[in-house]
Structure formats: C-alpha cells, structure tokens
Amino acid sequence: MKSRTQRLDRFISRHSVYSLADTRLLLAQKRILVDGLVARSIQQKVTQFTHVVLDGECLQDNQPVYIMLNKPRGVVSATKDPKHTTVLDLIEHPQKDELHIVGRLDFNTTGLLLLTNDGSWSRKISSPESGLVKTYEVTLAGPLSDDYIAVFREGIYFGYENITTKPANLEILSDYSARLSLIEGKYHQVKRMFGFFQNEVLALHRVSVGNISLEGLEVGCSRLLTIGESLRE
Numbered sequence: 001m002k003s004r005t006q007r008l009d010r011f012i013s014r015h016s017v018y019s020l021a022d023t024r025l026l027l028a029q030k031r032i033l034v035d036g037l038v039a040r041s042i043q044q045k046v047t048q049f050t051h052v053v054l055d056g057e058c059l060q061d062n063q064p065v066y067i068m069l070n071k072p073r074g075v076v077s078a079t080k081d082p083k084h085t086t087v088l089d090l091i092e093h094p095q096k097d098e099l100h101i102v103g104r105l106d107f108n109t110t111g112l113l114l115l116t117n118d119g120s121w122s123r124k125i126s127s128p129e130s131g132l133v134k135t136y137e138v139t140l141a142g143p144l145s146d147d148y149i150a151v152f153r154e155g156i157y158f159g160y161e162n163i164t165t166k167p168a169n170l171e172i173l174s175d176y177s178a179r180l181s182l183i184e185g186k187y188h189q190v191k192r193m194f195g196f197f198q199n200e201v202l203a204l205h206r207v208s209v210g211n212i213s214l215e216g217l218e219v220g221c222s223r224l225l226t227i228g229e230s231l232r233e
C-alpha cells in the first residue's frame, strides 16, 4: 500500500455526502476530528492512516503495520511465488495482504526483513539519504585482508548502474568472516562488493537496520515492531 496524502476537504468530500464547499462550514462547526483533535484547517494533510471522524462517524481508521521477520534460507522475498515458500507465507497478520517488503534479501540470505503497508516509511528506510545503517554478517570463500577496508570505504564502481557505492564500513572478524555496514541497498550489493575481490560470499545474514535488531527473534518467526523501533529513525 503506497502512502497517499491529500487535503482534508478533498478527503471529506470523497468519503461523505458533503461537497468540497461544505467542508468549511463543517470545520467552523467543529464537527471534524483528526486523530482525536478538532480539525483546524481544511487544507490540513491526511494520509491513509489518519483517523478521521465526522459527526461521530469514523470515515477512516486504517492502521499502519510494521513487521520484522527472521528470514530463513531458501525463502523468497516476494509476496507470491508459484514454486517456493515466500516471506509472506511465514507471517500471520490480519492485514498481511496489504504488506510490501522493505529491502529484499536474496533466496539464500538470512536475517532481518521488514514488511509494512506504510509506503512513506519504507521509502524513508530504503533511502540512502536517511543514512540508516544496514548491517550484515558475511562468510567468504577466500581469506580477507585489510585492503578490503579501504576499498569499501572509498566505494566500488558498479558499471551496470554507473554508480559508485557509498562509503561502507567493514570490520574483519576472522580470516573468512566480516561485518559490513551499508547505508544503501543496490541489487546484490554485498555479493558484488566482495566480487570486486573475486571473493565469493558463502553466507549472508542481515543483523540490523538502524535501531531495529534481530536479537531474540527465532529463525522463521516474526513480530510487530515496537513504537520506538518504527518511529525512532
């Protein structure tokens, strides 16, 4: 579900018997409540999640939903798939058919996957401008060296998109494992960055996105984000 923003007067005229012109009077008579408060302007912006009440009757009461899943290997980051289990198959929620995925993980990548029906939230989470750090644990086929750290910090040129990756932080944990923090999410980005060194990624696991961390969530399980997790970033 994409976020739709519209003016209060247009919203009222679309969802009630009143015309656009009538809304000024409704406002003056304090008959409109927006998120529990008397509306102050007909130009006020409402989204699909704003709670709007006219003469005591609720015109709209959609709930934004924010879910995190600990994605197992071999599950598709899609809402439908004819052959494989999808991440949506692992979620139990009455509004699950409204959800979309925020930053897909590959078939064999495991870890933190976010789903929501709030398009403006997912755009914010995905945008590099928000500077939100996505952290991955990576296991590699070949040994790592300190050279990787500087190259990942400088950025790697991706010819297909004609872009250079934004500075990324690599922490080497052992000869064959590392923790990588990125602020963007290009297609197969982690595998392609290690591909620069012809080093194959054997296992990839996303541990956190901003302040949202997988800790304590079993593989294949999901839960709603807390208010703090969904609003802080």
Ligand code: URA
Binding pocket: 104, 105, 106, 107, 109, 187, 188, 189, 190, 191, 192, 204
């Ligand atoms: N980068 C990848 O290469 N794959 C993922 O699943 C996520 C990030």
